[in-house]
Each structure stands twice: as structure tokens, then as C-alpha cells.
Amino acid sequence: MNTFVHRYELDTSRPTGKAAARDAATRALLPALGGWLVLIGVGFLVVGPLDDYPEGNAVEEWFAEHRTPTMNAVSEWVGRFGMTEVVIGVTALTVAILWWRTRQWWFAVVPALAVSLQSLLFITSSALVGRERPDVEKLDDAPPTSSFPSGHTGASTALWLTMAMLAQRIENPALRRVVTVVCVTIPFLVGLSRIYRGMHGPLDVVFGLLNGLLCVVVAWWYLRRDTSTGTARR
Template sequence: MSTFVHRYELDTSRPTVKQAARDAAMRVLLPAVALWAALVGVGFLIVGPLNDLPAGNPVEQWFADHRTPTMNTVSEWVGRLGMTEVVIGVTVLTVALVWWRTRQWWFAAVPALAVSVQSLVFITASALVTRERPDVKHLDEAPPTSSFPSGHTGASTALWFTLALLAQRITHPVLRAVVTVVCVLIPFAVAVSRLYRGMHGPADVTFGLVNGAVCVVLAWGYLRRSTPERR
């Protein structure tokens, strides 16, 4: 695990653009096709033989029944951490900062790769599955995409899990631990906010997390590196 997390520190050799593009195609895009197929398959299973997972309805209704003005406001702000505009903005800023600090464009590309591949998988999968949103009052305007998988959850996972990996370069142990925990918890908070606001069911946010997390692993490992075990 340590070797995987620190792979760009262990091998700082500069690839060509052609090498990076080849590795991204072979080590990210091809596996992402399998991820997409799995998500679509699960989605069709949910809306078909599983009868739209009625077991999730009590969870959706529980959140709707326990809304308060304070939590409505809190959930709105938490949910914004998974909004397209916020995710894109933070991703662009992260890419710029990593490039500036490391002078390694191939490493700086990782956050953008994770977020963009997640988005591609989410948009195309949801367009095919077309699952209806929960039958409760929605506190947000429903976007044109369907309910499965959750785009907010997937996008926040792709971004903030990547930031958690980047945080492992922080030398101060306490600060590193705090930043890591915060970054890991944010996607789960976004998932709960989407449940609370009636925009998604449990399966939607669960597979949104899966989508984002898998894309982070693929993006972080996209470039072939020579990484001997750390001592």
C-alpha cells in the first residue's frame, strides 16, 4: 500500500506525452469500461428483477420524516461539495497547485483523470439505467440525469479521495492525519446529504461511492512507475 500511495515520489522519471496517453488508455479507460458494464448491470438488476429495491424505501422515508430547518441548511451546504461547479473548480485548482509544487505534469494530471473518468462512467451509465428518484419530497431541483448511480457522491469521492492520497505528502503527522480523515469523510457526508434531501436512495449513493473510489485507484495507478519497496 505504501508503495502504491508514494509511487510518484519513488519514481520521478519524466514520461513522454505519448507514454502517458498510452498508459491512461490501457490502465484507466479499459478497466473503466468494465466498471461501467458492472454499474449498468447492477442498475438494470435494480430497476428490473429487484423491483426498484423497495427495501430502501423506509430509509428514504425516514430521512424525509426527520427533516429540520437546521439540517436542511446543513445538508444543502454539504451537498455543494459534490456539485459539478465545485468539483471542477477544486480539481482545476488542485491540478495547478500540484503542477506548480512538483513540476510534474504527469502527476498533476491524476486528479483531473479521476474526476473526468468518474463523470464519464456516471453520465453514460445513468443515461441507460434511467432509475426514478425516491418517492419523497425533493429538496433540490432534480438534474436531467437519473437516480442511479449518484453523481454528487461519485464526483465528491473521486475528488476528495484523491486529495486524501495527495495529503500523504504532508510531513507533519498530525496535520496529515487530520487532512486525510476530513477528505475521506466528505464523500460520505455528501452521500448522507443526498439521502436526506430525497434525491437518491441507498443503492444510488453506495454505487456512487464505488464508482468514485474505483476511478481514484485507476487514476492514481495510471502511469507505469518503477517503485521498489520503501524502507
């Protein structure tokens, strides 16, 4: 696990553009395609055989019945961490800073790759599955995409878990732990906020998380690196 996290420090050799593109296709796009097929399969189960289970919207209804003005405001604020504008802005800034600090474009593109793959899988699977949103009062305007999987949750997972991986370069142990915990916690809070606000059900959020997690892993793994030295160069 340690060599996986620090693979871009263990091997800082510069790849050619052709090699990077080839690796991205075989080590990121192909695994993502497999994840996409799983999303589609589960989505069709959710809108098909699993659509009429007795509990239905029980979780969403419970949250809707226990809303408070304070939690409405908190959930709205938390949900912004998964908004398209925020995710794109933070991703672009992160890529620019990484490129500037490391001078390694092949490493700097990792956050953009994770977020882009997540978006591609989410938009296409959501369009095909076409699940309706929960039958409760909604606190947000519904975007044109369907309910499965949760796009806010997937986007926040792809971005903030990548940030958690990047945080492992922080040398101060206490600061590294704090930043890691915050980044890992954000996607779960975004997912809860989406259920609370009546925009998604639990399955939408769970598979949004899994979608984002898959894209983080394959994006971080996309480029072949030699980690046999076992010594990270900070």
C-alpha cells in the first residue's frame, strides 16, 4: 500500500506523451469501463426487480421528517463540496499547483483524470439507468441527470480522496493525519447531505462513492512506475 501511495515519488522518471496515453488507455480507461458495466447492471436492478421492495423511500422519508432549519443550512453548505463548479475549480487549481511544484505533468494530471473519469461514468450510466429521484420534498433544484448514481457524491469522492492521497506527501505527521481525515470524511458528508435533502437514496450514494473510489484508484495507478527502490524522494 505504501508503494502505491508514493509511486510518483519512488519513480520520478519522465514518460513520453505516447507512453502516458497508452498507459492511460490500458490502466485507467479499461478498468473504468469494467466499473461502468457494473454501474449499469446494478442500476437496472435498482429500477427493475429492486424498485418495489416494501421499505421503498423509508430512509429518505425519515430524514425528511426530521429536518430542522439548522441542518437544512448545514446540509446545503456541506453539499457544495460536491458541486460541479467547486469540483472543477479545486481540480484545476490542484493540477496547476502540482505542475508548478513538481514540474511533473504526468503526475499533475492525476486529479483531473480521476474527476473526468468519474464524470464520464456518472453521466453515461445515469442517462441509461434513468432512475427517478426519491418521492419526498426536495430542498434543491433537481439537475437533468437521474438519481442513480449520485453525481455529487461521486465527484466529491474522486476529488477529495485524490486530495487525501496527495496529502501523504505532507512531512508533518499531525498535519498529514488531520488533512487526510478531513479529505476522507468530506465525500461521506456530501452523500448524507444528498439523502437528507431528498435528492438521492442510499443506493445512489453508495454507488456514487464506489464510482468515485474506482476512479481515484485507476487514475493514481494509470502510469507505470518502478517502485522497487522502496524509498520515496520527497
